[in-house]
Amino acid sequence: MQIIHTVAEFRRWRETAGAVAFVPTMGNLHAGHLALVRTAAQHAPDVAASIFVNRLQFGQGEDFDRYPRTLDEDAAKLRDAGVAVLFAPDEAELYPRVAQHYQVEPPHLQNELCGAFRPGHFRGVATVVAKLFNIVRPDVACFGKKDYQQLMIVQGMVRDLDMAVRIVPVDTGRDTDGLALSSRNRYLSPDERAEAPRLYRVLRRVADALRGGACDYAALERQAAAELSAHGWTVDYVEIREADTLNIARVGMARLVVLAAARLGQTRLIDNVEAFSNGAALAV
Amino acid sequence: MQIIHTVAEFRRWRETAGAVAFVPTMGNLHAGHLALVRTAAQHAPDVAASIFVNRLQFGQGEDFDRYPRTLDEDAAKLRDAGVAVLFAPDEAELYPRVAQHYQVEPPHLQNELCGAFRPGHFRGVATVVAKLFNIVRPDVACFGKKDYQQLMIVQGMVRDLDMAVRIVPVDTGRDTDGLALSSRNRYLSPDERAEAPRLYRVLRRVADALRGGACDYAALERQAAAELSAHGWTVDYVEIREADTLNIARVGMARLVVLAAARLGQTRLIDNVEAFSNGAALAV
Numbered sequence: 001m002q003i004i005h006t007v008a009e010f011r012r013w014r015e016t017a018g019a020v021a022f023v024p025t026m027g028n029l030h031a032g033h034l035a036l037v038r039t040a041a042q043h044a045p046d047v048a049a050s051i052f053v054n055r056l057q058f059g060q061g062e063d064f065d066r067y068p069r070t071l072d073e074d075a076a077k078l079r080d081a082g083v084a085v086l087f088a089p090d091e092a093e094l095y096p097r098v099a100q101h102y103q104v105e106p107p108h109l110q111n112e113l114c115g116a117f118r119p120g121h122f123r124g125v126a127t128v129v130a131k132l133f134n135i136v137r138p139d140v141a142c143f144g145k146k147d148y149q150q151l152m153i154v155q156g157m158v159r160d161l162d163m164a165v166r167i168v169p170v171d172t173g174r175d176t177d178g179l180a181l182s183s184r185n186r187y188l189s190p191d192e193r194a195e196a197p198r199l200y201r202v203l204r205r206v207a208d209a210l211r212g213g214a215c216d217y218a219a220l221e222r223q224a225a226a227e228l229s230a231h232g233w234t235v236d237y238v239e240i241r242e243a244d245t246l247n248i249a250r251v252g253m254a255r256l257v258v259l260a261a262a263r264l265g266q267t268r269l270i271d272n273v274e275a276f277s278n279g280a281a282l283a284v
Numbered sequence: 285m286q287i288i289h290t291v292a293e294f295r296r297w298r299e300t301a302g303a304v305a306f307v308p309t310m311g312n313l314h315a316g317h318l319a320l321v322r323t324a325a326q327h328a329p330d331v332a333a334s335i336f337v338n339r340l341q342f343g344q345g346e347d348f349d350r351y352p353r354t355l356d357e358d359a360a361k362l363r364d365a366g367v368a369v370l371f372a373p374d375e376a377e378l379y380p381r382v383a384q385h386y387q388v389e390p391p392h393l394q395n396e397l398c399g400a401f402r403p404g405h406f407r408g409v410a411t412v413v414a415k416l417f418n419i420v421r422p423d424v425a426c427f428g429k430k431d432y433q434q435l436m437i438v439q440g441m442v443r444d445l446d447m448a449v450r451i452v453p454v455d456t457g458r459d460t461d462g463l464a465l466s467s468r469n470r471y472l473s474p475d476e477r478a479e480a481p482r483l484y485r486v487l488r489r490v491a492d493a494l495r496g497g498a499c500d501y502a503a504l505e506r507q508a509a510a511e512l513s514a515h516g517w518t519v520d521y522v523e524i525r526e527a528d529t530l531n532i533a534r535v536g537m538a539r540l541v542v543l544a545a546a547r548l549g550q551t552r553l554i555d556n557v558e559a560f561s562n563g564a565a566l567a568v
Contacts, residue, residue, distance in 0.1 A: 007446060094446075102410065102444040107385040126386065127445075134446040160386040161411075162291060162378075162418040 001079040003086045007094075007135050010087050014137055017084070019044040022138030022165075024129065027051040028068040029077050032173030032181035036142040037081040039170045043140040046084040050132055055091065056100055056124030068183060087136065094131060103127045104161070106153050109246055113149050114261055114270065117236045122153050129154055130161070138165050146172040146180050148259055148272045152246050172271070174200070180271045187267040195231060195264060199271050202227055202238075206258045207275035210240065215251045220258075228262050236261040236268070243274055285363040287370045291378075291419050294371050298421055301368070303328040306422030306449075308413065311335040312352040313361050316457030316465035320426040321365040323454045327424040330368040334416055339375065340384055340408030352467060371420065378415060387411045388445070390437050393530055397433050398545055398554060401520045406437050413438055417449055425449050430456040430464050432543055432556045436530050456555070458484070464555045471551040479515060479548060483555045486511055486522075490542045491559035494524065499535045504542075512546050520545040520552070527558055 004010045014020070021040035025033050040047045051074055058064035071088060078086055103123055109115070110122035133141070143151045155167045173181040178200040179193075188196055202224045209220055217240040224238040241247065243255040259272040288294045298304070305324035309317050324331045335358055342348035355372060362370050387407055393399070394406035417425070427435045439451045457465040462484040463477075472480055486508045493504055501524040508522040525531065527539040543556040 011448065097444070100444060101391040102441045103389045104445075105387045105389040131446045134448060137448065157386045160381070160384060161388075162415045164295065164418060164421065 001075070001083050001086060003075060003088060005088055005090065005093065007089065010085075010135055013085055017046050019139045020046045020048050020136065021140040021142065021168075022132075022136050023047065023049045023083075023142050024132050025049060025051055025074075026053045026067065026183070027074045028070050028183040028186075029074045030173070030181045030183065032144055032146065034077060034081050035173050036144060036170050037078065037083055039168060040140065040142045041082055043142075043166075043168060044138075047082065048085045048087060048136050048138065049078050049083045050087040050089075050136065052087075052089055052094060052128070052132070054124060054128040055095070056128055057121050058124070059118050059120060062118070063184075063187075068186065087132075094128070100127060104130045104157060106157065109149070109153065109156070113237060113239060113241075113246070113259060115149070117261065122150070125150055126153055126157050130157065130163075133163055133165055140166045140168055142168045142170050144170050144172060145274075146182065146271065148257060149246060178204075180269070182269065184267055184269065188264060192264040192267065195233075196269060198228065198231055199233075199260060199262060199269055200273070203258050203260055203271055203273040206238070206240070207256075207273040210256050210258070210275035211277055213277075217249050217251075224258075224260070228260075233262040233264055236263070238262075240275075243276065285359070285367050285370060287359060287372060289372055289374065289377065291373065294369075294419055297369055301330050303423045304330050304332050304420065305424040305426065305452075306416075306420050307331065307333045307367075307426050308416050309333060309335055309358075310337045310351065310467070311358045312354050312467040312470075313358045314457070314465045314467065316428055316430065318361060318365050319457050320428060320454050321362065321367055323452060324424065324426045325366055327426075327450075327452060328422075331366065332369045332371060332420050332422065333362050333367045334371040334373075334420065336371075336373055336378060336412070336416070338408060338412040339379070340412055341405050342408070343402050343404060346402070347468075347471075352470065371416075378412070384411055388414045388441060390441065393433070393437060393440070397521060397523060397525075397530070397543060399433070401545065406434070409434055410437055410441050414441065414445070414447075417442075417447055422449050424452055426452045426454050428454050428456060429558075430466065430555065432541060433530060462488075464553070466553065468551055468553065472548060476548040476551065479517075480553060482512065482515055483517075483544060483546060483553055484557070487542050487544055487555055487557040490522070490524070491540075491557040494540050494542070494559035495561055497561075501533050501535075508542075508544070512544075517546040517548055520547070522546075524559075527560065 021044035023036045104126040106126050177197040179197045206220050221238045225235045228235050238260040240249045240258045243257040254277045256275045261270045305328035307320045388410040390410050461481040463481045490504050505522045509519040512519050522544040524533045524542050527541040538561045540559045545554040
């Protein structure tokens, strides 16, 4: 596996490669990332991964400075997983003028759900993904469904800006107790870690109710949030949305997703569960 | 020359081509566009041109509806000029969801100079150019210096979003009396057409003064605007700026450009003249 730190060198590598499947990450890799790599490998002969902790997508008071940087361990995992090239630029390489003057501006969805609690986050995500796509020029890129709103925004950007890349969603990796894998799980105390799987249990219960025909979405959201609050969570939101658009859910929609963000102590966790009444998989 | 109307068909053509130089236009082609094509042909074996009147970059009350559409004549000119492929999508092809939900947001420069009079114009330009670049995937793209602010915004976008395309600026084409070639010149009455070359004369005089060491920029701008007003023009602006950034000019800067927009009757004309005190050419 080659490790490349500059845009210019990556472009030279790209000229010699054929089809490329791309897995962008912020590092601190876990099994969920490696599932993205395995999926990517099914879509192109060469897998390119990137590691870049993108300041643009962190807000004031968020964990940009303490976000774990573990490049050596990450590189070893990616090498073992068969990645052909790792793009690991430093900040001055992607933001040489410090500020990012031209940004990709997503629609109002950027200010809903997680966006309501993380102003500017999805603009920062869309912008860095656009930059990485322009550097890596992948044929396919894999994104985890754990960051469901991010996946929808990247898919929307690709479609709306006519980017020549196919976005492949990958199911959320989970621990044996159901907790969605996340780099932020390492912030949890042992007690918090024991409590954390409740988030997925609560969302599954909502999704089961939806599949069973429940249609008082507001009540389902309220009950789920109340259960989390009763167990010490600070709930940012629990929301039922249309799965393909993240539009507000309306009765009769067959493809729904229930999403939540809630905090245990200082650690903010997110998760989601799809609820398709016709059993269809996510359309891409 | 192939004429292609859909994104899917263009992508298929692109896969078979080597290096491509691109000339995006809104059609109604004149000798200035053909100079762009000639320059493009020096940079790649295949020249792709596009014709698309981009609604996003027209404001309320502007001439989107009456902008001249002359596809057959334009195609003949491009064929004669040696263009390999003409991409001429209709509106539903580039804006299938009618609204453009993801936009490229330029920095504050988008609200200065012409942007102060055409709100949203440069966002619309940046967004459609990003879309066209994603479809055409050119190695090189040629833009005329007549739309100097547009050129700077496209260059800034390409640099800041790491787009893999080299922007080549092309000198403004002019009629024998100096009037910058523009599709909008056809809106001029015979009297207005006779008056129109004054814009270039006035800007050249300012540029000459700058090269001669004049440094009261505000006075130069005021005098130029006054001369135009005295001859029936409605002046939007005459401004001296730094040539490479379009930052406000400060005394001592060696590379300046004087830009103006002014209206004769209903027709808004723009022009600019570079004034380099060291004789250097525009750095790209």
